[in-house]
Structures are given as C-alpha cells and as structure tokens.
Amino acid sequence: MKRTAALPSRTGQDALVGITIRVDRVEEIGLGRPATADELAALDVRGFVVVPALLSDAEVTSLNTEFERLVAEDPESRRHELGTRRAKGDNDNDVFAVCWRHRVVLDAAVHTLGSTFEVGRVDLRDPSPGHGEQRHHPDHGPTAVPGITATWYLDAFTAANGATRVLPGTHVSGVPWASEIPIPGTEAPIAGEAIAVGPAGSLLLRDARLFHAGGRNSTGGSRRSAFVFYQHDIPDGVTRSA
Numbered sequence: 001m002k003r004t005a006a007l008p009s010r011t012g013q014d015a016l017v018g019i020t021i022r023v024d025r026v027e028e029i030g031l032g033r034p035a036t037a038d039e040l041a042a043l044d045v046r047g048f049v050v051v052p053a054l055l056s057d058a059e060v061t062s063l064n065t066e067f068e069r070l071v072a073e074d075p076e077s078r079r080h081e082l083g084t085r086r087a088k089g090d091n092d093n094d095v096f097a098v099c100w101r102h103r104v105v106l107d108a109a110v111h112t113l114g115s116t117f118e119v120g121r122v123d124l125r126d127p128s129p130g131h132g133e134q135r136h137h138p139d140h141g142p143t144a145v146p147g148i149t150a151t152w153y154l155d156a157f158t159a160a161n162g163a164t165r166v167l168p169g170t171h172v173s174g175v176p177w178a179s180e181i182p183i184p185g186t187e188a189p190i191a192g193e194a195i196a197v198g199p200a201g202s203l204l205l206r207d208a209r210l211f212h213a214g215g216r217n218s219t220g221g222s223r224r225s226a227f228v229f230y231q232h233d234i235p236d237g238v239t240r241s242a
C-alpha cells in the first residue's frame with residue numbers, strides 16, 4: 001500500500017507503509033531544528049553521525065510508554081528476533097511523529113535521496129540482557145540502494161548494553177565479506193569499528209548502506225530504540241533484521 005499523505009491523523013485505518021514525502025512539504029511537516037552542515041557532512045564522509053540528546057525527557061518518556069504498550073500487546077514481539085523485544089509503531093500514532101518527522105532526519109533524507117522519498121513504519125527494538133548481537137549488515141537487500149536509517153535512543157546507548165556498532169566509510173567502500181556471511185569475532189571489536197554511544201533521546205543517523213550491527217546487551221537493563229527507514233521505494237511488509 002502506498003500513500004501520499006505526510007500528515008495522517010490517528011484514525012485506526014490500515015497501517016501506513018511507505019508514505020511518500022516531497023521536499024516542498026519538509027518545512028511544513030518537520031518538527032524540531034534543521035540538520036547542520038556538519039551533520040550532513042559526517043553522513044557523507046563516515047556514513048553516520050550521532051546527534052546527542054535531541055529529544056526532551058518528556059518525549060523519551062512518552063515513547064517508552066508507547067514502546068512498552070505495543071510490545072505488551074503484540075504476542076509476536078519476542079519471536080521476530082531471538083532474545084529481543086520487537087514491535088512496530090504506526091506513523092499515525094502521534095507519539096511517534098517526532099521519530100519520522102524530525103527535521104534533522106528529513107533534511108538527511110533529502111540530502112541523500114533528493115526531492116521525493118518514502119518513509120516506513122517505526123520499528124521498536126530492545127535486546128534482552130545477554131542478547132542482541134548481530135552480524136554486520138547494511139539496511140537494504142542484495143542490491144545496494146540509497147537510504148537513511150534514523151535510530152532514536154530510548155535508553156542511553158553504551159558499549160555495555162549493546163550500542164550499535166558501525167564500520168565508518170563502508171557505505172561507500174563496502175566490506176571485504178558478503179553481507180549475509182557470518183564473520184568471525186562479531187562480539188569482539190573489528191578494526192576501525194566505532195560504537196555509537198549516546199544518552200537517551202539521541203539520534204543515530206546512518207546511511208542505509210553503512211555496515212552496522214546491534215551489540216550484545218551485557219547489562220541487566222533495557223536498551224530500547226525506535227528506528228525509521230527512508231528510501232525511494234520501501235517494499236511493503238519488509239522486515240529488516242540481521
């Protein structure tokens with residue numbers, strides 16, 4: 001299902017997948033401050049940037065309340081990925097508006113994708129204690145396509161709780177292994193790897209071609225996040241996980 005409705009209301013209608021956004025509506029629908037030139041340059045050069053504490057404490061609290069509600073209501077929430085809690089939020093849920101309509105993210109999407117692109121639903125993920133490590137992967141299928149992934153930190157992301165691991169520059173260079181082949185040492189740092197730490201409310205902006213992996217949550221607490229994908233054409237019903 002494709003929609004061209006950037007400001008849906010909460011109506012209980014079908015889930016919105018692949019909402020089309022045009023550049024001339026970004027100013028109107030955008031929430032918060034614009035992206036800076038330095039943030040967009042980091043995205044170009046390294047393939048990612050962490051913007052610390054972009055959300056207020058109140059926004060993080062509301063998002064976590066919604067996170068817990070959706071996970072509790074979804075009987076499949078623990079079956080999508082072993083050792084994680086996962087669920088999806090709808091774009092017409094007002095609480096999630098800040099995740100997919102934040103101006104920093106929309107500016108990054110325009111920067112990478114041009115004048116028209118789509119945004120997907122809001123994915124929620126929380127690796128349980130002792131779980132969460134993934135293989136490095138990009139956020140596209142077998143064929144590399146441009147995109148932006150926005151990860152919102154709903155808890156502080158630390159090296160101990162499995163903050164996202166990224167391989168800077170691999171959005172351009174690729175990696176010497178194929179994306180679906182398990183690599184040795186997934187839990188050990190790989191040369192050149194960066195760990196995208198930040199306080200709750202931070203944003204990790206990634207070029208979707210960047211190789212990255214969720215880390216293992218070695219603490220007893222949660223490591224909740226909400227992420228949103230922007231591409232020219234988001235396949236309906238797509239499930240992305242390593």
Ligand SMILES: O=C(O)CCC(=O)C(=O)O
Binds near residue numbers: 125212213
């Ligand atoms: O949660 C993370 O740090 C990364 C998650 C991810 O890349 C995925 O589930 O595909």
